[in-house]
Amino acid sequence: MTGKATLAMIAGSFNVTETLVLPGTAYRHALAGAKTLADARRALEKYDFSADTLSFARLLESVGPDIMERCSPVVPRAWSWFDPGTFDTAEILHTLTELQDGIRESWLRLLDIQTIQRARDAGVTEAKYLSTASMAVLAQRAELHPGLSGRAWSPNASLGESNAIVQCTLGTGDGEAAAWEWTVSTTGEVLHRPTPSPADERPVTQSARLATLLGDRMAMPCILDWIWDGQELTFLSALPAPAHVGARAFSRRALARLTPRPLAPMAADIVVELLHNLSKDTGALLLGSTVPTVPDDVARVFDGSVYIDSTFTRNLLDRAGLPQDALDDLLLRRTTAKVRLSAKSLIRLPRASRAAVAIRLAVPRLERWISNNSTHLAELDSVQVETLTGDETLASLQQLLTFMHPLVLDLLLLLVSSSFRAEDLNHALAHRGIQDRLGEVLEAASDTAGLDPWTHLDRIAARVSDDTARLAAEAIAKGDSEQALRMLCTDVTVERDLEAFMRAFSFFRTSIVDVGSPTLQERSDLLPVALLRARETGAATRVQAARDPLAWLDSLSGGNNVLLRKRYQAMMQTSAVTEKAWFYIAKSLSRARMLLLHTGDLLVERGRLDHRDDVLLLEREELTQDRDLRAIAAERAAVVQSNMSSTAPEVIVVE
Known part of the structure; x- marks a missing residue:
């Protein structure tokens, strides 16, 4: 730099x-090789500078007899708790011995007990700090x-x-x-x-x-x-x-996995509301009366990208005794991340008793929610929106978003539970000496879950004959996706299953949180490609494996172990229920989009918009205003287009 x-x-x-940089690689190794703070201090105090003497002598010769030394700590920018203020003061060094002592003292400043304590308070272990923190020393003429x-x-x-x-x-x-x-x-x-x-x-x-x-x-x-x-x-x-x-660090890394492109204002507004309420609901459930105040801007929008306050959310989860990365796991659909505590440790931890109960009951909690809301869930498919008035449409949209709050919270708990189940399963495999098969076991459990849209697509693809697949591929190569779909539907069973697939998974999961997702026609164009892709990548094999979830386990050496089978079945059950949560979130967001597009149709009829899709460029409070919205939509369209061509930073830091 x-x-x-x-x-x-x-x-x-x-x-x-002129500035010369001393990177201090050797000192970095001394820190990284230490297991405790005391070990690191001793390693630096005893460090032998004899190997560096020649380079130091050259430095004195080129810079001059007096050197101004400045230290530049190198730590992750997400460590907003790290105070670089102690490194601001420059020191004037006159001799080789002073230079060596100055560098040693500078590195020892990284191990200041107050800094280590702030790291612990922020959830950074001593070992992680020692393996990560580093520093460069800048040397200049002291004139x-x-x-x-x-x-x-x-x-x-x-x-x-x-x-x-x-x-x-x-x-x-x-x-x-x-x-x-x-x-x-x-x-x-x-x-x-x-x-x-x-x-x-x-x-x-x-x-x-x-x-x-x-x-x-x-x-x-x-x-x-x-x-x-x-x-x-x-x-x-x-x-x-x-x-x-x-300072607070806002990150979009995990959200970018689900929303790879900038969002329109309406979609961003809905995502921000869901994340804000998820933070409130998580704190209320896991911490009760001790929950900290949730900032109004715990989720915010910058250049069309949604950022989540990782400083607050990581602290909230850590106080509850859960892995700090649990929210990232939710947004990345990641269920096998390493957890900070084993399930048994979590349950025994007094400060995490509420979290322990919530995680242990995550599966029955969602199943009870599904049972209690069966009527509302059925309405996601059956109720049409064309007959609703403008006020009824907006009221239905708000009710739908409120309806989703506990569902999103349940999904977070399920994904944490999945991580614990994966850890339990890994221990059982290790006990039988087959821990290297964990990835295959988790994939088999996921394929058996049954509610992932791509699992259903596998089942349809497995029925497509070679000749039909060839004709459909030829039509796709010519750019005629409609003809490709007709080719695939010559088999009555495939046609019926594809129609059911489109109805059941009306939100074609290109992005789970993007309310401005592809239209139904665009999804229809994508479907033949996705179907043939599933067929080419082993759909038949995956379907066969899912028919008997225990058959794959039986093929393993030691797979008949009672404890192993029990933990494998627990993993499959959790995976299946987790897929239900994703499924209903997808359907809810799809219905939210239908309600918004219906609102757009009504605004076009009244001459307040030119195109119904322009409603996605508005904010929700603007939908209640009785005025011409075309100028606002045109201005926002230009901003959205500009955001598409820009790259938002992954992390922003604010006061």
């Missing part, structure tokens, strides 16, 4: 202080001189900042105790200046311009330190902007 900064400075004809010294922050979109900030003070301080502050636009215009201010603002505008340049070059916010002697501006260092203590 320092190399990029230096090149950008040189290209901008700035006076640059500081009187005058202004300052610091410039590049514009930071993740904090909602569109301008650069510059602070400076008299003397050669480190810029923290700033006497003045400026706000400077990306074009170099001073938007806000202190009163009174120094007469010469050249260092301010130049440092702001360079900070903006570097932020663009490195695709991340950065901080510049500089000094000014009244004639010449010298830049000392450029580093990534650290996350502030108490």
Whole structure:
């Protein structure tokens, strides 16, 4: 990164202080090899610098007799609890011994007991911290001189900042105790200046311009330190902007798996509501009266992508005694992630007693919910929306979203339960010496679950003959998906099953949370391709394996073990119930889309929209307004198109 900064400075004809980087790979290994904090301290205190003497001597020769040492901690940006403030102060070193001692002390600062304690409080184990935290040491000539010294922050979109900030003070301080502050636009215009201010603002505008340049070059916010002697501006260092203590990290990584493209405003609004209520419901169920206040923006939208406050949600799950990654598991449809605690440990943990009960009862909880809501679930297919008025449609949409709240919570509990079941199954396999077959066992259990749309597609594909598949493939190659579907439906049984598939799985799962998903016609076009793909990838084999779920287990050496069979059956039951939850979420979101499109039809009839699909460009409160919405839809369409061509950051950090 320092190399990029230096090149950008040189290209901008700035006076640059040469910076040498000491990555400290050997010290990193000393930390990573330690099992405890005490071991790491001893390893660093006893580290032998003799192997580095030659490179240090060259450093002294090239930089000069006096070296200014600055430390740059290297930790995951998600560690918003990490305070880099203790590394801000630069040290002046005169001899080789001072240089070695300074580097050793810098690395020992990473092991400060308060930092380790903050890591523990944030759910980062001591072992993980020691294997992850690192640091680079920046060495420069110590030719500081009187005058202004300052610091410039590049514009930071993740904090909602569109301008650069510059602070400076008299003397050669480190810029923290700033006497003045400026706000400077990306074009170099001073938007806000202190009163009174120094007469010469050249260092301010130049440092702001360079900070903006570097932020663009490195695709991340950065901080510049500089000094000014009244004639010449010298830049000392450029580093990534650290996350502030108490900052919140918002992540879209898991959501991006389900929504690979930016969402329209309506879809984003619905997803944000579901995630917000999931956070509230999870806290109320697992923590009771001790639940922390859920931030109003626990889920937010940035450039069409939905972000979840991972700082809050991970803390919430950790306080309940659950794996911090449980929400990511939910969004990624991942049920075999490593869990932090075994099921037995979870149940014994006093602070997690509510969570232990909720996880243990996850399967009967969903089954009871399905039984209690059988009428509403039947309505997802049977009730038409064309006869509803505008007010009735919006009321039905809100009722549907409220209806989904416990379902989404149940799905989260089921996926955590699935992780525990997978762990139990792995232990049983390991006891028989066949733990390397875990992946196959889980795949067999998943294929047997029975409610995944792709499982049904397998069953249909297995009935398609070779000749029919060949003719359908030829039609697809010509771009005639309608003819391909007719070819596949020449068999009456296949035709009947495909019609049932389209009715039952009207939400064709291209994206489980994208309310703006493909239309029914688009899904029909995709269906022949998906059907032939399933056939080519072994649909018949998967269907055969699913007919007798225990047959595959019987083929294993030691597969007749009673405990192993019991845990395998528990895994299959949990998988089947989990698929039910996904199934009903998919159907509910499909119906939400039908209600929205019906609202769009009504708005078109009244002349308030040009096209019914434009309703997905609106926000829900706008649907209740009695005014022309065409201008809003046109403006939003341009924004959505712009978002499609941009790349949103995976993580944003806010105060």
